[in-house]
Amino acid sequence: GAGVSQSPSNKVTEKGKDVELRCDPISGHTALYWYRQSLGQGLEFLIYFQGNSAPDKSGLPSDRFSAERTGGSVSTLTIQRTQQEDSAVYLCASSLVTSGNTIYFGEGSWLTVV
Amino acid sequence: ELKVEQNPLFLSMQEGKNYTIYCNYSTTSDRLYWYRQDPGKSLESLFVLLSNGAVKQEGRLMASLDTKARLSTLHITAAVHDLSATYFCAVDGSRYNAGNMLTFGGGTRLMVKP
Numbered sequence: 707g708a709g710v711s712q713s714p715s716n717k718v719t720e721k722g723k724d725v726e727l728r729c730d731p732i733s734g735h736t737a738l739y740w741y742r743q744s745l746g747q748g749l750e751f752l753i754y755f756q757g758n759s760a761p762d763k764s765g766l767p768s769d770r771f772s773a774e775r776t777g778g779s780v781s782t783l784t785i786q787r788t789q790q791e792d793s794a795v796y797l798c799a800s801s802l803v804t805s806g807n808t809i810y811f812g813e814g815s816w817l818t819v820v
Numbered sequence: 821e822l823k824v825e826q827n828p829l830f831l832s833m834q835e836g837k838n839y840t841i842y843c844n845y846s847t848t849s850d851r852l853y854w855y856r857q858d859p860g861k862s863l864e865s866l867f868v869l870l871s872n873g874a875v876k877q878e879g880r881l882m883a884s885l886d887t888k889a890r891l892s893t894l895h896i897t898a899a900v901h902d903l904s905a906t907y908f909c910a911v912d913g914s915r916y917n918a919g920n921m922l923t924f925g926g927g928t929r930l931m932v933k934p
Contacts (some may be wrong), residue, residue, distance in 0.1 A: 739921070749908065749924035762921060797862065805914060806851050806870045809922065811863040 708732075710812035712798050718818045719788055727783045727815045731800030738781050739801075739809065740773060744794035752796075755781060756803065788819045822847045822913040826925035834933050836898050841928045843892040843909035851912035852892045853922060854883050856905045863908065866894075899932045906930070 711730040719725050731738050740752040751765040755775045766772070770788075775781040785792055795814040801807045823846040833839050843852070851870055855863040867876045869885035869892060876883050880903065882895045892909055906929045910922035 741922075748926050749910075751921055751923065754921055799863075805912065806868065808865045808868055809853065810865065811855075813862045 710798055710800050710810055712796075712812040712815050714815055715813065716816045716818075718820060721790060721819055722787055724784065724786045725788055725817065727785075727796050727798075727817070729781045729783070729798030729800075729812060731779065731781070731798070732810055734802070735800035735810075736778060736803045737801045738775060739799040740781070740783050741797045741799065741811075742794045743797055743814070747794075749797075752783070785817075788817075790819045793817055793819045822849070822911060822923045824909060824911050824923050824925040826907075826909055826928050828928060829926060830929045830931075832931045832933065833896075833899050835900055838898065839896050841894040841896075841907055841909075841930075843894070843911075843925055845890050845892075845911045845923075847913065848887070848890075849911045849913055850885075850887045851914075852885050853910040853912070854892070854894055855908045855910065857908065857927070858905050866907075896930070899930075901932050901934060904930055904932045 713728045738755040742750045753773045754762045757778045758775050770786045773783045795816050797811050797814045799809045799811045801809040825844045827842050854866040857863050867883040872887040874885045880897045885892045906927045908924050908927045910924045913923050914921045
């Protein structure tokens with residue numbers, strides 16, 4: 707597609723439920739990233755994919771968070787047993803593989819846990 | 821651990837004035853990014869700086885990078901209201917040759933008054 711596409715754009719969920727957030731990167735971009743933006747923590751790196759593999763999972767805040775990427779394209783970020791502190795905007799981004807390329811961000815998925 | 825600090829965090833300025841936003845970072849990197857974020861929107865890429873001494877300009881904005889000082893600046897010339905937004909710098913602290921893993925500064929909220 708023309709840009710990074712994320713869904714849902716907004717999600718309200720009850721504490722304890724699982725949620726899935728989807729990201730469709732720019733066509734041809736092999737690198738895909740998930741970031742989280744919240745008032746208290748600013749912008750935080752969560753996970754990075756190169757193709758279908760995730761060499762760096764260091765940013766995932768707990769084992770309730772997981773992500774996968776299939777076919778070198780679409781990625782899903784799953785949060786299990788959501789907590790109120792998970793409320794944030796989850797931003798997906800993509801870039802060409804070479805370091806130093808522009809990273810393009812999607813519009814984000816606004817997650818509210820009530 | 822890479823730390824990125826921006827200052828000021830908030831900047832209120834009058835149209836027509838000049839000002840500079842500073843971005844300091846704690847470890848060696850020669851890849852620095854500037855983004856703009858409007859309220860409720862995603863991150864828009866402004867500049868990618870890839871070497872010591874790099875300078876890029878777009879309209880009323882000019883960014884520079886001094887890797888020895890671990891400092892980047894975003895200079896605003898003759899500000900106009902349309903520049904009101906939050907500006908983020910981000911440093912690529914990747915451990916890998918490929919891909920970009922960004923650590924963001926806290927953002928500078930710029931408000932330009934008529």
